[in-house]
Amino acid sequence: QSVLTQPPSVSGAPGQRVTISCIGxxxxxxxxxxxxxxxxxxxxxxxxxxxxxxxxxxxxPDRFSGSxxxxxxxxxxxxxxxxxxxxxxxxxxxSSLSPWVFGGGTKLTVL
Amino acid sequence: QVQLxxxxxxxKKPGASVKVSCKASGYHFTSYAMNWVRQAPGQGPEWMGxxxxxxxNPTYAQDFTGRFVFSLDTSVSTAYLQISSLKxxxxxxxxxxxxxxxxxxxxxxxxxxxxxxxxx
Numbered sequence: 001q002s003v004l005t006q007p008p009s010v011s012g013a014p015g016q017r018v019t020i021s022c023i024g025x026x027x028x029x030x031x032x033x034x035x036x037x038x039x040x041x042x043x044x045x046x047x048x049x050x051x052x053x054x055x056x057x058x059x060x061p062d063r064f065s066g067s068x069x070x071x072x073x074x075x076x077x078x079x080x081x082x083x084x085x086x087x088x089x090x091x092x093x094x095s096s097l098s099p100w101v102f103g104g105g106t107k108l109t110v111l
Numbered sequence: 112q113v114q115l116x117x118x119x120x121x122x123k124k125p126g127a128s129v130k131v132s133c134k135a136s137g138y139h140f141t142s143y144a145m146n147w148v149r150q151a152p153g154q155g156p157e158w159m160g161x162x163x164x165x166x167x168n169p170t171y172a173q174d175f176t177g178r179f180v181f182s183l184d185t186s187v188s189t190a191y192l193q194i195s196s197l198k199x200x201x202x203x204x205x206x207x208x209x210x211x212x213x214x215x216x217x218x219x220x221x222x223x224x225x226x227x228x229x230x231x
Contacts, residue, residue, distance in 0.1 A: 006155075044224060046222045048219070048221070051218045052216055089155065091156075100219075102148075102156040105156075
């Protein structure tokens with residue numbers, strides 16, 4: 001059972017927009033700690049997608065955006081492409097548990 | 112470019128030990144902490160702990176004390192994870208990940224490609 005809650009799966013057609021939620025609690029996201037997002041293709045290294053809630057590292061397309069409000073955060077992907085099919089994880093800091101906590105992951109399927 | 116390259120998959124019997132390596136390149140190895148993350152089959156990632164690459168001092172998450180040991184060889188920019196007295200439930204993919212420090216907003220970049228450890 002992951003500390004941060006994500007939907008197991010989302011899907012969308014090419015060109016559409018999808019969002020992935022990451023729900024935390026008062027000891028992590030709700031306490032104001034930042035949320036980071038990773039994209040993971042099977043058999044490869046997870047890749048940093050968003051850091052500090054909404055900041056894209058160099059090279060990450062602006063189709064990916066992040067936001068945070070209250071005890072939850074969201075990753076939005078616009079203009080879906082087939083290469084976006086992956087598992088997406090959120091991560092944050094928790095003041096009462098192991099400092100670094102993750103979501104269970106959301107598998108994105110591009111129909 | 113900055114990258115972490117891990118050792119290959121391992122198949123071990125219960126009670127055996129395994130040592131996973133994580134070789135860093137493209138940056139000054141001792142300038143960033145190295146973390147270890149476990150991902151069991153069908154589960155989300157779980158933070159195992161970190162090692163201070165300057166001092167070699169490890170810190171373990173509560174669930175990873177006793178049988179898990181983090182170590183370094185700074186001469187070859189490599190971090191190691193050793194697991195002893197392996198159990199079937201240790202079957203997982205183990206990742207190393209460089210920690211980018213900002214206080215309580217740290218993130219991990221890059222990650223290694225993962226090492227599958229199968230205990231059977």
